[in-house]
Amino acid sequence: MSTWLDPIEADAERARLRAGIRPDAAVPDLEAACQALGLVVVTRSLGPGRPEGIYLGHGLALLDPGGLPARTRFATAHLLAHHLYGDRPHLERELEWPWPDAHQRRASAFAACLLVGREALRARVPARVTTEAVLRLATEFQVSPRVVLRRLREAGLVEPEACPEPEDPGPPWPVAPRPGHDRVGRPTRPFDPGR
Numbered sequence: 001m002s003t004w005l006d007p008i009e010a011d012a013e014r015a016r017l018r019a020g021i022r023p024d025a026a027v028p029d030l031e032a033a034c035q036a037l038g039l040v041v042v043t044r045s046l047g048p049g050r051p052e053g054i055y056l057g058h059g060l061a062l063l064d065p066g067g068l069p070a071r072t073r074f075a076t077a078h079l080l081a082h083h084l085y086g087d088r089p090h091l092e093r094e095l096e097w098p099w100p101d102a103h104q105r106r107a108s109a110f111a112a113c114l115l116v117g118r119e120a121l122r123a124r125v126p127a128r129v130t131t132e133a134v135l136r137l138a139t140e141f142q143v144s145p146r147v148v149l150r151r152l153r154e155a156g157l158v159e160p161e162a163c164p165e166p167e168d169p170g171p172p173w174p175v176a177p178r179p180g181h182d183r184v185g186r187p188t189r190p191f192d193p194g195r
């Protein structure tokens, strides 16, 4: 069954390929992947009430290094998505959930697909998915257990009940189309991970 996630997952797979990440590999060096795809991520403390990062556009992003490693890594992949989709500059606050708009949702979905590739997940998931297995996978992929659970659910490797999370509210892409973007917020120009 086709879902809203499919094209985003395909974009993430293409980005992995362009960055030289094997389909069955956890992303070994995210910084190198960003470099390969044309995004410079500068690490800098962003001050009081700080956002997790700032997407500045033009191939540049700032990242606050104060978070947990898995969180910082997710934020980096999220910023990479904005770069590849040509999104508008903005501050980053809550990246895993909830998402205030469709562009944040797309960027976080891309981040999860990039960091936890479907083939890489299938190669590692045991026959019986226990809490211990989820924690081990989270360590291997260097993401939060919640991201692992989402990806397990999306890959059909656990039943939806095993991932107790609020369902997505409303239509998946509640934004007006931007110039140069289609109804679901994807650029109408060809996706170009090489920019």
Ligand SMILES: [Zn+2]
Pocket (backbone or CB within 6 Å): 055, 078, 082, 090, 091, 092, 103, 104, 107
């Ligand atoms: Zn964002």
